[in-house]
Each structure stands twice: as C-alpha cells, then as structure tokens.
Amino acid sequence: MAISESDTWTFFEGAWHAGNVPIMGVRTHAAWLASMVFDGARAFEGVTPDADLHLARVNRSASAFGLAPKVEAAQWHALLAEGLARFGADAELYIRPMYWAESGYGGGVRFDPESTNWCLSVYRSPMPAPTGVRATLSPFRRPSRDTAPVDAKAGCLYPNGARALSEAAARGFGNCLMLDAEGHVAEFANANAFLVRDGVVFTPIPNGTFLAGITRARVLSLLRQDGIEVVEASLTYEDFLRADEVFTVGNFAKVAPVTGLDEIELQPGPVYRRARTLYWDFAHAKAA
Numbered sequence: 001m002a003i004s005e006s007d008t009w010t011f012f013e014g015a016w017h018a019g020n021v022p023i024m025g026v027r028t029h030a031a032w033l034a035s036m037v038f039d040g041a042r043a044f045e046g047v048t049p050d051a052d053l054h055l056a057r058v059n060r061s062a063s064a065f066g067l068a069p070k071v072e073a074a075q076w077h078a079l080l081a082e083g084l085a086r087f088g089a090d091a092e093l094y095i096r097p098m099y100w101a102e103s104g105y106g107g108g109v110r111f112d113p114e115s116t117n118w119c120l121s122v123y124r125s126p127m128p129a130p131t132g133v134r135a136t137l138s139p140f141r142r143p144s145r146d147t148a149p150v151d152a153k154a155g156c157l158y159p160n161g162a163r164a165l166s167e168a169a170a171r172g173f174g175n176c177l178m179l180d181a182e183g184h185v186a187e188f189a190n191a192n193a194f195l196v197r198d199g200v201v202f203t204p205i206p207n208g209t210f211l212a213g214i215t216r217a218r219v220l221s222l223l224r225q226d227g228i229e230v231v232e233a234s235l236t237y238e239d240f241l242r243a244d245e246v247f248t249v250g251n252f253a254k255v256a257p258v259t260g261l262d263e264i265e266l267q268p269g270p271v272y273r274r275a276r277t278l279y280w281d282f283a284h285a286k287a288a
Contacts, residue, residue: 030100061152083122094125132259133174191250195243245269
C-alpha cells in the first residue's frame, strides 16, 4: 500500500520525517529477531484519550522486554504535541511510540539493551465505523507468560493474532476469540472481549496470557461508575455463545459491537451502546 508523504510523520534520530521513513536495516536485530515493543494511542475529534497512559506503558513494555526505555515521559509528551500539530485538529490518527534493539551480542539471538533505538510515529488512520463484526472461535491460542513476553506490548506477539484472523477470514468471519492454554477465553485476536448476560457485564480476568488493555480498564471503570455490574472471571466460549450482547474493547476501534458468533446472531445492545457513549463522553470531558 502506498503511503502518502503527508499522511505520516515520524520523529527518528533527532528530526521529524515525512512518509514511511526507513528506521531499520537488514542487520538491525529487531528486523529479523523481533526485539521490538510499541504502543498505540488515538487522536480523533480533537481528543487523545489516555495518551499519557499509552506513552507510559511503552516504557514499561521496554523494561519488561529487556530493552532500555530511553525517553522520559515529558519528552514523549512534547514530541506528541509536535506530531499532532502537523495534522488538522480533527484528524483521525494512530500514535505509535516504539523501542527496538539495533544489535545483538556477537551478532546472535541475544540482543544488547544498550543498542536500544526508538521513534514516535503519528499517522492518519480512520476510526472504524461501529458496524459490527461476525466472529468465531480460533484454533490458535494465546501464549502464557512462560512461553512468550506477554507482559509487554511486543511486536513478536502479533503474528499469532494475524494467523488467527487469517484463518477466521478464510471461514468467512471478521474476527475470532482466542483461548488460553487452559481453554478459557483470553481475548479477541485484536481486542479485549466483553459479554453481557442479564444486564451484567463479564470480561476475562487477566491471567498473564493477554494484555489487559488501557481502553479495557477505562471502560471497566466507566461502566462501574455508571452503576453497571462488571465481573472479571474465567470464561468459556460457551459463555460467549449464551450472551445477550458481545462487544470488543481496544485502542484501535475503542468500543465496537459483535453481530454474530458462528451461527448465532447478535444485535448491538443497550449495554454496548452505553459503554460506547460513556467512553466518548469521557474522551471529550477530559479534553475540556
């Protein structure tokens, strides 16, 4: 896909660059051995909800992964302001800070934390319309803490989600739920999972197999403040099949409905609509 020069701005090695600027070479450790972490925030309708938490988390991810978090919070925030100023006030943007290893010890698998490099990329990315998606159960599972760096938002975790989405798409579905090693639902392939049963909201309890997202935590808090009961629990796929409503929560699309699971039809329900309204109200109130 061609990327317009004006659609992307990246701060890298002391300057802002337009377009899809090269940041890695053929011998960059991250390019072939996946030693990279990132985070993603959103700008839309003139607001950047929880951007501060996303910028803080990329540093935590770096530390958890073993990279060196070289950018202080104040510098991230200053650079973000510069990047946003290169677009219109209402631009729909994705905000991506990144850290990666440039080299390894002796050219091998183990990376050198002192070689950590970084960038901040801000680019146009339209907010998806909340039209809903049909989902299924993936045959692929989320890794556990002892098999992958699940305590970091690491790029190496995403190919497994990509193959889950590809397998689901081949069967005619737009998304899929993924289980953990013990057979409990962890999350959707690209977002956290919520269901509603008899007016009560349920979501998988964090168990070290998936990233309990910033937007997830925000929606949980907003629903509880609104008087809606929210339960974090171990959930099965059958729990989702018996749900009155199912929706996804994540940074990219925020709060979006699921309109079917396998052969079961679902409708965007009142709790989903309330969750989406609460999030949008929060995003704009924080900016006021």
